[in-house]
Amino acid sequence: MSAFAYRYVGREELPARLTEFDLRQFFQLTNADIAAIRERFRADRFAAVGLQLVCLRAFGRPLDRFAAVPRNLLRYVCEAFSAPLLSIASLKTLYQRRPTLYEHQQWVKEHLGIKAFDVSSQAALLEMLRVQAAAAAHVDELVAAAQRWLYDRCRLIPGQRQITDLARQAFSAYEEQMLAAVNRAVPA
Numbered sequence: 001m002s003a004f005a006y007r008y009v010g011r012e013e014l015p016a017r018l019t020e021f022d023l024r025q026f027f028q029l030t031n032a033d034i035a036a037i038r039e040r041f042r043a044d045r046f047a048a049v050g051l052q053l054v055c056l057r058a059f060g061r062p063l064d065r066f067a068a069v070p071r072n073l074l075r076y077v078c079e080a081f082s083a084p085l086l087s088i089a090s091l092k093t094l095y096q097r098r099p100t101l102y103e104h105q106q107w108v109k110e111h112l113g114i115k116a117f118d119v120s121s122q123a124a125l126l127e128m129l130r131v132q133a134a135a136a137a138h139v140d141e142l143v144a145a146a147q148r149w150l151y152d153r154c155r156l157i158p159g160q161r162q163i164t165d166l167a168r169q170a171f172s173a174y175e176e177q178m179l180a181a182v183n184r185a186v187p188a
Helices: 020-026 031-040 043-059 071-080 088-094 098-112 119-132 139-152 160-185
Strands: none
Touching (some): 020 043, 031 043
């Protein structure tokens, strides 16, 4: 798959602006999404859950804060539910109670079939990173590869620090192997 398809994978927040193309390509609600949200939540929660859904689908990780939501995305989600246009302030007010945020995020993960990043997925990811380290020029390449790998397997992408630590561990192990090989081949 091209890098373009992974354009938003691994992001932790929305961009300040969103082109209409990106909105149509990466942040759309399906009819099934809308019906499921309508069935599960109250009308005053539709847009907030809809935003959580499109962001998790695009990013592979939940959206914690609504510091900035592009106006066209907010308008699109509200129109999808025939709801009045929400403001950022009303979203922040809605999520003042953390349990509401966690409930929405949990439901969205279940709806999208995204599984937790557990011990077995961490071990498999680390093994993949060790293999990829041989071709990577920098840890950042491994971080991007890790995010794409988790996204493709419907695993929740953990925070940036955890992914970076795993990538560094794999990169360091490869460098140690290379140094050992050089030391074996070249006498003191």
